[in-house]
Amino acid sequence: MKHKEEIESEVRTLIASTLSLNDAEITGESIIADLSADSIQLFELLIAFEKFYGIETAYEDIVALRTVNDIIDYIQSTPAGTHK
Amino acid sequence: MLLIFKIIISLMNYKVPSELIERMKPLPFTSVLVLRGNAVSDATLYSLLTQNEKIRYREIPESKKSNWLLGRGVGKSVIHAHLRSFRAVAIQPHEIEIVGMSGGRPTFNVCHTELGMCSMHLLYCFSLSHSEGVAVAQISNRHVTRGVGIDIEAIRTFPDETSKNFLTSAEYHHCMGHDEVKTKFMITLHWCLKEAYLKALGTGLRIHPRRISVMNIDEEGEAVLKLSGHRAQKAYWTMTHDLYIIASICL
Numbered sequence: 001m002k003h004k005e006e007i008e009s010e011v012r013t014l015i016a017s018t019l020s021l022n023d024a025e026i027t028g029e030s031i032i033a034d035l036s037a038d039s040i041q042l043f044e045l046l047i048a049f050e051k052f053y054g055i056e057t058a059y060e061d062i063v064a065l066r067t068v069n070d071i072i073d074y075i076q077s078t079p080a081g082t083h084k
Numbered sequence: 085m086l087l088i089f090k091i092i093i094s095l096m097n098y099k100v101p102s103e104l105i106e107r108m109k110p111l112p113f114t115s116v117l118v119l120r121g122n123a124v125s126d127a128t129l130y131s132l133l134t135q136n137e138k139i140r141y142r143e144i145p146e147s148k149k150s151n152w153l154l155g156r157g158v159g160k161s162v163i164h165a166h167l168r169s170f171r172a173v174a175i176q177p178h179e180i181e182i183v184g185m186s187g188g189r190p191t192f193n194v195c196h197t198e199l200g201m202c203s204m205h206l207l208y209c210f211s212l213s214h215s216e217g218v219a220v221a222q223i224s225n226r227h228v229t230r231g232v233g234i235d236i237e238a239i240r241t242f243p244d245e246t247s248k249n250f251l252t253s254a255e256y257h258h259c260m261g262h263d264e265v266k267t268k269f270m271i272t273l274h275w276c277l278k279e280a281y282l283k284a285l286g287t288g289l290r291i292h293p294r295r296i297s298v299m300n301i302d303e304e305g306e307a308v309l310k311l312s313g314h315r316a317q318k319a320y321w322t323m324t325h326d327l328y329i330i331a332s333i334c335l
Binding site: 021025030031034035037038039040042043044046047059060063064 | 143144145146147148151152213214215235237242243245246249250275279288289290292293
């Protein structure tokens with residue numbers, strides 16, 4: 001099981017690189033839809049999470065999450081062994 | 085006193101700073117407007133926000149603020165114009181508050197000084213979209229539709245992995261069977277149509293775009309989409325400013 005700090009770092013890096021944002025623009029309370037420039041970027045972010053963490057149901061689950069903290073909590077609570 | 089008088093005059097003379105899309109097929113009791121970011125300043129758009137929207141604006145990342153304001157501006161403009169046309173009432177943009185509902189589908193409240201706050205989601209269906217400095221919004225009377233969805237996209241190159249993720253296998257091969265310019269156009273159009281449908285359904289990306297098949301696209305601005313388990317759905321599309329595709333659906 002990864003530590004929360006490690007997951008938080010990975011999530012922020014994925015968001016920053018996929019959405020072309022500065023790390024400073026991303027907080028735990030940031031709303032994912034607000035960070036995305038448009039729906040295509042949001043879709044690409046969802047695919048990036050699915051690919052990085054290799055969780056089969058990630059698309060449907062992650063799309064329902066609202067904030068950066070929600071994503072971090074979701075990934076941390078996903079059973080060990082489903083992460084890459 | 086003079087300041088208040090000036091504000092009242094300016095609001096009475098409020099003009100919708102948008103261009104009506106002439107080529108979009110006319111839909112009954114429906115209004116569509118498109119607005120370019122360089123047509124109106126951020127300060128003007130900010131002045132149209134309600135107090136709640138100004139609080140919300142502060143939470144938006146700096147690099148996204150202009151597009152967010154543009155979306156609010158065109159949304160309020162289309163609501164203002166629609167209510168004036170179909171209800172003969174002059175609700176001013178600063179009295180309209182655009183809010184998100186569960187699932188991300190937007191709706192709006194009218195904040196009237198005498199009537200108080202009235203939610204409009206039972207009377208109207210509403211959708212908005214923005215892309216690279218251009219925004220578009222659509223409103224329709226609830227009695228003619230179960231939902232509306234609109235999407236605008238700048239014609240762009242998609243990473244191949246992204247295309248393969250949202251297109252069905254047949255769509256992917258169909259889009260790739262053209263020269264580079266037409267391929268970009270076709271892939272963008274497919275995304276635009278699917279996104280408009282997902283907005284009309286009120287699910288957004290909770291339904292994977294690949295579950296929607298684009299059955300037919302004609303040059304006259306019509307298309308047919310099919311979500312697995314649902315009947316075929318007609319959609320409309322057009323181009324604006326030669327750079328953007330707009331797709332619209334009324335369920």
